[in-house]
Amino acid sequence: MRRRTFAASLGAAAVAATAVPAAAHAKASGRCDDAYSWQNVVINGGGYVPGIVFNETEANLIYARTDIGGLYRWQEPTQTWKALLDWVGPDEWGYTGVVSVASDPVEPNRVYAAVGTYTNDWDPNNGAVLHSDDYGDTWGVAELPFKQGGNMPGRGMGERLAVDPADNAVVYLGTPNGSGLWRSVDHGRNWSEVEAFPNPGNFVQDPSGDYSDDNQGVIWIEFDQAGDRIFVGVADPADPLYVSEDRGQTWAPVPGATVLGAVGDNKTIPKQAAIDRANGHLFIVTSWDPGPYNGGPASGAGGALWRLDLATGEWTDATPAYSPNGRIPGFGGITVDRQRPGTLMAATENSWWPDEVIFRSTDSGATWETSWDYAGGARTDRFDMDSTGSEWLSFGGTDEGAAYAVKHGWMIDALAIDPFDSDRIMWGTGATIWGTEQLTTWDAQGPLVGDDGAALPVERFTVAVRAEGLEETSMQDIAAIGGTLVTAVGDLGGFVHTDVGRAGTQIRNPDWSTGTSVDFAALAPDVVVGTGNVHGTVDGHVAVSTDRGATWLTTARLEGVAGDGNGGIVGVSADGAVIVWSPGNGTTAPVYSTDLGQTWTPVEGLPAGAKVRADRVRASRWYAYFAGVFYTSGDGGRTFADTGATGLPPEGDVDFRAVPGKRGHLWLAGGNTPEPVDPVYGMWRSTDGGTSWKRVRDFDTADSVGFGKGRGRGYPAIYASGKAGGQNGIWRSTDEGRSWQRINDDAHQWAWTGKAISGDPQVYGRVYIATNGRGLIYGDIAD
Template identity: 30%
Template sequence: MKWGGGGYVTGLIYHPTSYNVMYARTDVGGVYRWDGGGSWTPITDGIGFGPGEGTYHGVESLALDPTNDNKVYMVSGLTTHNWDGSALINGRIYVSQDRGASWTHYDLPFPVGGNESGRAVGERLKLDPTNPSTMFYASRTAGLWKSTNSGQTWTQTSLASKVLTGSEIMGLGTAPIGVEQIVLDNSGSGGGATTWNMYAFIAPEYVQKAGLTSTMYKSQNGGATWTPVTVPSSVSGYYVPHVVRASDGYYYVVFNKNTGEGAGGPGYLYKFGGINFGESWTQLSTTTQGGYSGVSVYGSGATARVALTVTTWNAGQPVVQLSDSAGAPGTWREIADGMTHWGSSGYRGWVDDVEIDPTNKDHILHVHGGGVWETWNASAAAPSWDEPVNNLEETATLAIVTPPAGASYKLVNSAGDIGNWVQTDLAAKPTRSPNSAWGNGDAADVLWSDPTYIVAVGITSNAPVTAYGSWSGNSGATWSNFASLPAGASTNFNDSVSIVTTSRNNIVWAPANSIPSYTTNNGASWTQVSGLPTPNGGLPNAYRLVVDRQSPNKVYAFDGGGAWWNNTTGKVYLSTDSGHSFTLVQGSVAANFAKNEFGLTTMVGNPNASGDLWVADGNTVYHSTNGGANWTNLSGFATVAANGSTGALQGATRIALGKAATGSSYSAAVYVVGTRSGVWGVWRSDDGGATWSRFNDDAHQYGGIGVIAGDWSTYGRIYFSGAGRGIIYTN
């Protein structure tokens, strides 16, 4: 489904000899291969990226074999440690021999933080250009590592033996940056010889922890031993987000006072002579208007073109600086700020990598927090820019709701960072939103008897964080904010949220970790419902609310238990007065639902039959046809142990209903995300759960599926979210 970008592209990398081959890495959405013409192909949706492996869609570094343009390496893992630092989380290296069509992986002996601060640092994984089976990895927590067998096994180099503990990482107050990158002093390709000379750049906090004496070291024996290199005093203790070695052997080194995406300055750009040029330093540029981050070089010598990015949010300040005189002071000009940008107005912030096309110096691309921008006329006095993000979909959807057949729109998408959007055309970016400010869309609902009425809730992330709720009476063309918020909404900002509407003006909202509230006047005032206890804790939790579409005065509330370690099983409550008061449905107690967190449980209702409910409790599927008084546990779904570090293949986490097949015995098609006979996937039943068939295959797993909804106009169409992959749909 069309959005276009939407997430943080943390790096672009051209193949060093086959310049038509380029990849983009992202912080939560995997890797994309460039197809040209502004279009991309996602290459981490299939084999090797199954359920529970969305963590490996957080990509920290890429490397391309200079002797084989089909071979690509990817190092991934979202975070270096768990929430309290009590355990470190090692990453993986993936290898593809066919440009990402298939993958194998090896476990790494060190943590990886593809979604942590500083994730746009220049490539940490570096292959020896003349002997690419030898590679180095600049790790965040454990120094510099070396592999001589294409990443299968690794040993720590002598640069530093310090391995940060979980408590040391937590004590930093931010993500560890560690060894930032390594640059090998060789522009050759192939031949099998070892590259002996190289430089390593180290973050100042790891310098201190490891007892090093400089933020820069060199080795002249292939990484066996290291000696410090003195950096200019003006950048002593600075971070080095990017380094580029030009073909003439000179290095362009970016220094910045602070680290992280969009980090502030001061920033400096220096030209470094390297081993062959006396290791001299020449200052080329400095800024206090934001920080420096990305750098790219085209050509060599005195006429080299240098592009330099400035990570600032402020209008009227530099974004991309360009010099055609090897970066000499006084030769820089701005080529992005104030220029024509076709498409989205956002191009500032997190501009942390830039690449000049090796075949065309007028074609320049830069990343940002919402994708990629490019210009094809960088030499013009006023270059124009567009967004080459076709098929690059990196948004994180939190909820999907589809309207009844005949509605003028396809669905409402509630997504992290980008908010709530009404999608009218699957091939076009949506334009209807209650709040286009940066922030999360948490949940939405549509009125079944009149789908022009929509309600949506979320938060805006610009400080201070605030919750909002909105309603539209014209299919999302215009919106009005609720005049007030219910209890809990203004203080509990977690994305575990549910909201439903029973009729115009009448809404029930269940904020995170809170008792729901209802309004009869479109949010002018709210009253807490009666009969519901605070939802079980342990993890962020909320009641899942479901309206009986045949009898909208009936509203069901489901608490899945909150966490697997809680002593209370999942329960269903029923309201017969439009969600004002609830009573426990005793049949749900007898059903003995499993205890699971909000993200592993679902309850939905069949809009074609009153009292027809479905529950996925994380382990299996239950069906009731009498409002929850009795439940049938459907056989075949079961949680099983998974291979590797994925933990478990959950038996059933998501249920969606959609238009029934012609002539089917049940009034809706049923789709379940879960595991049958040890096989995880999306399973479909056309006969009310009597028989099932797998709906996806191993090439379409998306790192697991988060949320799912069925279409009520087209049989067989479902909408679902992959791991940081926006909304995907299939017929």
Template identity: 30%
Template sequence: MNKNQIIVLSGLLAGLAGLVAGCGGGDGAGSAAGIGATKMGAPAPVKATRWASVKFGGGGYVPGLIYHPTSPDVLYARTDIGGAYRWDAATNAWVAITDGFGPTEGFHHGSETMALDPNDDKRVYMSTGMYLSENPNARLYISTDRGDNWQYVNLPFSAGSNNQGRAVGERLMVDPNKPSILFYATRANGLWKSADYGQTWNQVSSLSSHNMSKAEIEGVFWSGVVGVEQVIFDTSTKGTGNATQTIYTAVAPDYANVAGLTHNMYKTTDGGATWTGIAVPEDVKGFIVPHMVRNKDGMMYVAFTKDTGPGAGGPSRLYKFDGANWTLLRKFDTQQWVNFGMGGLSVSGTGASTRIALGVSNSWGNYDGMPAVQLSDDAGATWREIAAMAPHLPDSGFYGWIDDVEIDPKNPDHILHVHGGGVWETKNASAAKPTWTNASEGIEEVATKALTAPPPGANYTLLRAALDVGTAVQTELFKSPTRGSWGMFNSTYGVDMAWSNPAYIATTGSPGWNTPNVAGAYSTDSGVTWKGFATNHPDALGNTSDASNLAVTKTGHVVWAPSHAAPAYTTDNGATWTYTNLPALNHMGIDRAYKVVADRKNPNKVYAYNSGGSWWTQWGETAHFYTSTDGGRTFTESVSFPSKSWTVDFFASSIAVNPNAEGDIWVADGLNILHSVDSGATWTKLNVTTPIWGNGQWTPDVYGATSITLGKAPADAKYSSSIYLAGVIGNVWGVHRSDDGGVTWTRFNDDKHQFGGMGTLAADQTVPGRLYLSGGGRGVLFSY
């Protein structure tokens, strides 16, 4: 499975109600100096906290780059799950512009399309909504200051920023002559128009009034509902005050078939009042139009590809269209071992000297001249390859998903393209062999599943398990990791180290294509080299999903809890595995597992927490807590665990141990904070967190306590560790910190830094006040 398939499965529930709340930190906005921590009511912010990304570098898919047509260096990047970014030419890096999105906006942390006002380079539009449905759940976010601040309106249709076909674009366009007018080419509801800067919307029924039903959407959901595919205003003027009359749009076969539309492309000459079908060449009928652009001289350039994408396969064609005639410029036919599609498309110049940059998708390999970015300087008469060339093969990890290519409007020698892991650029495209560099600085789009901070003395700072990229060992926070389980897994879900020997690290994940039988691995040299366990947990290969996790008690001793399975332990580094006495978990249509954690003071003690399932399973199963005193072989249930009346999603709960005291355990069960100082024999409920409930809902809009971790305490602390909680205290959601064992709490972030959702926390054991957190598709952030 790729990232997109996995996130569809694991993220749908989280997106529906913000189940996995996000968190972050701030620059002090709204803090009040001199206000101390509070036990009741809203927690006071701590001294201004600064936040930065733990650098991975890109890591995720950027479906679209959007240049302002006239203002230099005004450039945006939209991502499928990790928010949006604005280019900062002064620092030569991207700046996140959606970090203010809060715990209920996780579903909106992916952008299906963005649009810029050609007359006002500060006005930005961004549509959001990760997964397409028959429900009108998309939003339009509007900024008048280049994304520093946003307001939104609810849209009367759905969007799919993380569905297949998400590189088609841009779907949203602003009329350059009358910028109060916007058109939106939707996936399942035809074409829509706003005449008031996006505040209200009406369906353009003159093209089609069909709204796809649930059955129609589900019929092509996995291949991707593409629908109407862009809007192009056929004009070279702007700011006239008169609405542009001639407009083009394209329609994918999935929508055309159910809406009774008979053409791939349509044109209006009366501002959308009526539409006329355009006959396309026979060899591209029924194809997807991933990109079409209008040149300044009025010529239209249109890419056609058979498959949906991302990384769409062919056959594929590039045509130019003068309004009456089609001219073939480039084609790829499907042959043995060759199935090249077309993705990105950008043009510069006019007439016979038009420069065309064409992204070739589904081109996998590593050879000189492999199609990746094709360039023509004579309007398509001749072509050359400018990206996949011998000098760049060591860095050619960008091939395959070249689904957007952009020529800088102010410098045609500067060309950027996207791929599955960020952005690349060349600034000498006219050279015989252009030089390409990674242009992803500032973009952090890794979907993180687990974070673990090592004990003092380790030669690394942080362990991070993530979808698509595996487990990374971070030795420096501001440099991309060089150690990791690279190539062993498609994704990893859990990671831990031996507290007495942090050089020993174990991780679990889904097997890679070249390691089909490896679901767990270990390193004995702090992540420099890795080996797959000699054998897997007996149920691991059949239960490789996000909830899988493990605990390391000491070198070679691991307790492994795959999804739904009974945990098993090894004392011989994976040569053999033996089931614990814990029962397997029932399948409930959701991903779940025991959360297993090793006591850091006593390696014979291991704790296991079953959160119960989810809110709708309360009548079928309750939460349970177990303790082992023999290294994870046998477990005894805590009869006094106070959470038996409450069940919660696996991903909205957590367990943490105090590394400075044996048997000191903290649980965030979605509703409350629970604390035990005797290895789970007795428990105290803190009663400081309160979920935020919506009207008439069975589940909270925001859970009260979802992730908890303990880290190095300041010298004057009343408790041996600082406690960090993602949750709601005093009706204020955020990361909250306590230095006195949970008696008083201070908010650790502000509303400008919420990161669109958060899945897990980890705290540094050496630096007081340093917290690591995973944002909603935003990689890993840390406080400093």
């Protein structure tokens, strides 16, 4: 990993870009007369929400940030979220990793987002601060001379961005990896390092890898009532908290703050903070780990909660004395109630079994109550979890004693009470957002357990999903069958949709951690197959359905292929009789099955890692590709031979698809841009089963290609994600590739869209687009 440490002299200003361009259609050739409307195939959530921020001066103004899926704004009338960063294109895809968000308390129309997905070389670009004067509808970009980590460890800490309430032109940014504290004095347009700030942090939880070895740096910024004092939390167990009393000109360690740096023998850092301005208290939660993945240390507590009296400088350990889990492995989020001074809440992070614990205090942390407890050996709860509309949140499980199928969550770093409504709270998890508008019912309930250890009667309130409109899945593959949509999904396995407007049914057999590939039999579409990385040692990687995804059967485990990371790619013959699976471990050659995956036989003639596809017309015909070599099979996928084709990309991520209803018609997209040699990256087509290929010259680069219902009875419509005429976009051809039209616009780009694309076989013009963090997008020709 290349580390970057910047001296004070590198605190140069960054120039803001213009606002997001207005929507417009670009063309590779021909004319596009169809305007498109864009929506999500509904899953509701599906990814980690590390931050939820309520504006303190405008009611119902709420932002939710995600680690790879951009930023969202709450829409109170519809109780849904609106995506704000769909304009981000593939060249700056890292901008969809949102490190922090700040909503201006003086001019609520102003909002800022610190962006950048990885601090290592996985993201080729530096980070930026996005600034908006219209609630995030349009944005300017201030580039930074260092990287930021929206999808790195510690991304739930903060907030790292903060607006000075005494002078809202001043915005602060805490950064990782030695870059220190930064400041803008012109509403986020230009940034420079705060040279007087003395400590860039030094805490590295795990130095062993190029992902886990981030110095967490400067973590959060908080202002007192008048904005005269600025507090900054730093990832340095020996020196974790600083204050400025002269508007950021000079800085000094806060006396006594070393208490934040250890819990027992565990070094800890101040992960989050919240100020109760009415009572003059600064609350800070600490943890031994930046999160969001790990549980607590092997023994003992992993975090604490401290209260600093801002008038006297006195520190008080306000850590809850009791947890039903027996200990607190570390804290995630903390929040205070602006309407009820002295009321605050905090959450554990990664108490994996049986559940997270949410704590609530109404006396500034002197005493605490828990969201659930044990009574007579059984669990008793303050609220019921209602997953209606997102039933997949049970992950196929059932309640087992104290471990419920639908949990409070995990990775709870986002925890926020509405500053205008004490009854409303939202919290983010690794899969969704939960919320309620009945929170103060908690205080009327009293204890959950009596002195005799028996459960006390309480009137439960309801916590329900508040993620509608927020779609954060990483889509891996698409099978648009006609009336049914089957998808392979990162982290969630896969889904079957028969209604794109409702959350689909999660594929649970086998138990995929991540789905990697799906396919269906073109002439027998009730037969559907999929593959993915599986949990455990029992389930096979491949799943089979014979009723169009209504039910699924797992297949035999292939000897020598471990569960995680080896899903690979799977295909099924046009008649549904043969399945060919290419495991993803890179060492096991493809196998085939004629009994729905109950037994597997090695394929002859293909190397490990080959991508396989079935012809969509001839059941006996199969195709495969690996490292620039194209293969074909005429005996149902049992044996393959090199077609001798030349000119295809020898390396890079390459995919190809067979055309429905057209024997031997194939389209291939992918490659890479190696330097200094000329790139082999683009799109090719074959009409003779892969023996010869013709490059589609319209495309500079291309990543995915798929097919849907044609305009008439001729060739199917072709859809592609790529760059044509220097313009990145989603492209459509209705004349067999002779001309192409860009059907998306600059306001709808969704960062990277190259994993998979498919048209709909029954709806002309409809296209499904796999994104890496914005879920499955679909577009229809606008009325």
